Amino acid sequence: MSANNTPPLSPSSNEGIENLQIPAFWNRLDKRYDWNYSTTPQAGLDGRSVEYRRGWVVGGSSSINACGYTRGAKDDYDLWARITKDKRWSWEAMWPYLLRNENWTLPIGGRDPAGQFDPRYHDTKGNVRVALAWDGPNAHDLRALEAATSKEMKVNEDFRFNLDMNDGSPRGVGWNQFTAGGGERSSAATAYLPTHVRERPNLTILLNTLVLRVLPSREGEGGQLDVRSVELAPMIARSGGRSSSGTLSPALQALASDLSSAVVTPNSTRTVTASKELILSAGAINSPHILLLSGIGNRTELEEVGVDVVHDLPGVGKGMSDHVNVVVRWRANVSAEVIDEDQALLQWRTNRTGPFSKATDHLYLYFRLPDNSSVFETWKDPSPGRGSAHFELPLEKSAPEIPGYMAFLTPYSRGTVTLSSSNPYDPPLIDPNFLSHPFDLAAITEGIRTANAFYSSPSFKRDNYIMEFIGPDPDKLSKEEFEREIKKTMGSFLHAVGTTAMGPWGVDDDNDGDGAKGVGGRVVDPEFRVRGVKGSRVVDAGVIPYVPSGHTQAPVYIVAERAVDFIRETWM
Numbered sequence: 001m002s003a004n005n006t007p008p009l010s011p012s013s014n015e016g017i018e019n020l021q022i023p024a025f026w027n028r029l030d031k032r033y034d035w036n037y038s039t040t041p042q043a044g045l046d047g048r049s050v051e052y053r054r055g056w057v058v059g060g061s062s063s064i065n066a067c068g069y070t071r072g073a074k075d076d077y078d079l080w081a082r083i084t085k086d087k088r089w090s091w092e093a094m095w096p097y098l099l100r101n102e103n104w105t106l107p108i109g110g111r112d113p114a115g116q117f118d119p120r121y122h123d124t125k126g127n128v129r130v131a132l133a134w135d136g137p138n139a140h141d142l143r144a145l146e147a148a149t150s151k152e153m154k155v156n157e158d159f160r161f162n163l164d165m166n167d168g169s170p171r172g173v174g175w176n177q178f179t180a181g182g183g184e185r186s187s188a189a190t191a192y193l194p195t196h197v198r199e200r201p202n203l204t205i206l207l208n209t210l211v212l213r214v215l216p217s218r219e220g221e222g223g224q225l226d227v228r229s230v231e232l233a234p235m236i237a238r239s240g241g242r243s244s245s246g247t248l249s250p251a252l253q254a255l256a257s258d259l260s261s262a263v264v265t266p267n268s269t270r271t272v273t274a275s276k277e278l279i280l281s282a283g284a285i286n287s288p289h290i291l292l293l294s295g296i297g298n299r300t301e302l303e304e305v306g307v308d309v310v311h312d313l314p315g316v317g318k319g320m321s322d323h324v325n326v327v328v329r330w331r332a333n334v335s336a337e338v339i340d341e342d343q344a345l346l347q348w349r350t351n352r353t354g355p356f357s358k359a360t361d362h363l364y365l366y367f368r369l370p371d372n373s374s375v376f377e378t379w380k381d382p383s384p385g386r387g388s389a390h391f392e393l394p395l396e397k398s399a400p401e402i403p404g405y406m407a408f409l410t411p412y413s414r415g416t417v418t419l420s421s422s423n424p425y426d427p428p429l430i431d432p433n434f435l436s437h438p439f440d441l442a443a444i445t446e447g448i449r450t451a452n453a454f455y456s457s458p459s460f461k462r463d464n465y466i467m468e469f470i471g472p473d474p475d476k477l478s479k480e481e482f483e484r485e486i487k488k489t490m491g492s493f494l495h496a497v498g499t500t501a502m503g504p505w506g507v508d509d510d511n512d513g514d515g516a517k518g519v520g521g522r523v524v525d526p527e528f529r530v531r532g533v534k535g536s537r538v539v540d541a542g543v544i545p546y547v548p549s550g551h552t553q554a555p556v557y558i559v560a561e562r563a564v565d566f567i568r569e570t571w572m
C-alpha cells in the first residue's frame, strides 16, 4: 500500500509528500524519488547486479532511508583522526559535533523510554529529530532482552544488554534509535530546510535541476586552479537513470537574472559562479561522478572516455566502501501478525502512532568476531578497534520466519565509481566490488555462526519458539553450496563512502588511486578542500575514508556540522 498523495509540484521536492513522511514506507517508495541506479555485474556475486538506491529529492537519501540513527563507534572517528593525522577528527574532539545535529525527542504515544537509552549521550537542541519507536517491547524483544541479561549468554560479551549504542561503544543488544520525531520522518530536508528557512531571501533551491559539471572559474593566486562554477541544466523527465534536459525552469531563469556570472548557453545550460566557494554535496555516488565529468580524476581513465583533463586527481571515485546485507533466516513458532493497512494509515494520519510510524523493528545486536577467530590467522582485523563491531543483526519479529538482514560492517573489499561516458545524463558505473577480498566471505561465514549462537539461547529455544535455523548454514552445506546461497541474496546496505575520501594535510604521497591501500587515494584534505584546487570542497558521505561500524546518515550529519565550522572559520 502507498498512501494517496496530492501529486507533488515537482518530483524533486519533499514538501507535503506523505509517502516520504511515513517512516514505514521507505521500502515501498515510488521510483520517482530515486536515481534508480544499479551496480555493475558483481563478480563476487556470481555476476549479479544489485539495486543501488539514492534519493532523488530534497534531503537526498535521508528522505528515503530506513531512519536508523547510529553514530558508529568511537574507534571509527579515532581511525579518521589517524588517517588524516588530524586530532580534530577523534571522537573526543568531535563530541560537540556528534551532538550538534540531534534533537532527541520522546517517543510519540506516551511510551516511557527510561532504561532504553542513556540521556548523557543525547542532545535536544539540534535539528534532526531522533526517537525510539512509539511502541514498547514485543514478545520477540522480551526474549532478546532476557537472552542479553542471562547467565548462559555471558559466553559472548557482545550478547549483553547495551543501554545506548550511540555512546561510542555499540557492541551488544540495544534499542534502535530512529531519525523520526512525532511519528514522522526527520530528514536533512525537514531538519535543515523547513519552510521558514526556505523563505530566506539569501537561499535559492532549484528543483529538477541537474548539476552537469563544476568548472574552472578563473586562474587563482599563483596560477592555482580555481573551481567555483557549476554548470546546471533542467531535468524534466525521468524514466530510469538520468533524464534528458529541457527548457529552463522559472526558478533557474530567476537565479540567472540575479547572478551577474550566469551565462546562457545554446543547449539550455546555465553557469553559476560562487563568490566565495563551491560546496559539492551530491553524495558518495554523484559527487565523484560530477568531478570526473568535470575532468577532475585519473588522467588516463578520463582520456579513455573523452573527457578533457582539468586536474589529474587519481583518487576520485576510488576506494568506495560499503556494507553488504547478508540474508539469514530462522523458522519460528510465531503466529503471523496481520496489519490492516487501511487502519494503520488512518492511525498514522490521526495521531502519528501505529505500525507505519516506525521504519524497522526495535532491537539490534552488534557483535565482533572473537580475537581468536580462525579468520585472523590469515588476515589482519580490518575493524577500527576493539570497541567497534564486525556485524549488525537487526532482531526483527516476523512469522513464520525470523529474517536476519545481517550487515557486514568491516569489509576489506573496495570498489569504484567511474564514468560510463562523457555524457552527464548517463549514469555512473557503480562497482562496489563486493566480496572481492577473501576475508569478507570468511568473516561472513563466522558471523553467521555467531548470529545463530545468539538465536540458540535458551530464551529463544523455550517453548520451541525458534524451531530451526534455515540458513544458509555453513555447518550443513558444502562450502560451494553455502557461498552460492550467500551470493544469491546478498545486497547493499546502501552505505557508500570513501569515493572522495579525506586524507592528511600537505602533499599526499599516497595519492596513487590504489583502492587496496585502504583510502582509495585521498581526494580532499581534512577540511574537505579538493586537493590541488582552490575554491571547492566536497561535503557528503564520500569524504568518509572507511565505512563506519554503524549506518552512515548520522556520520554524514556529523561531518556536515564539522564542515560548517571549517567554512565559517575560513571566511570570518
Ligand SMILES: Cc1cc2nc3c(=O)[nH]c(=O)nc-3n(C[C@H](O)[C@H](O)[C@H](O)COP(=O)(O)OP(=O)(O)OC[C@H]3O[C@@H](n4cnc5c(N)ncnc54)[C@H](O)[C@@H]3O)c2cc1C
Binding pocket: 053, 054, 055, 056, 057, 058, 059, 060, 061, 062, 064, 065, 066, 067, 068, 069, 070, 209, 210, 211, 212, 281, 282, 283, 284, 285, 286, 287, 290, 493, 494, 495, 496, 540, 541, 542, 551, 552, 553, 554, 556
Ligand atoms: C534506501 C536507503 C536506506 C538507507 N537506510 C539508512 C538508515 O536506515 N540509516 C542510515 O544511517 N543510513 C541509511 N542510508 C544511507 C544514508 O541515507 C546516506 O548515507 C546519507 O543520506 C548520505 O548519503 P550521501 O552523502 O551519499 O548523499 P545523498 O543523501 O544521496 O544526497 C545527495 C543529494 O544530491 C543530489 N544530487 C546528486 N547528484 C546531483 C546532480 N548531478 N545534480 C543535482 N543534484 C544532485 C541528490 O538528488 C541528493 O539530493 C540509506 C540509504 C538508502 C538509499
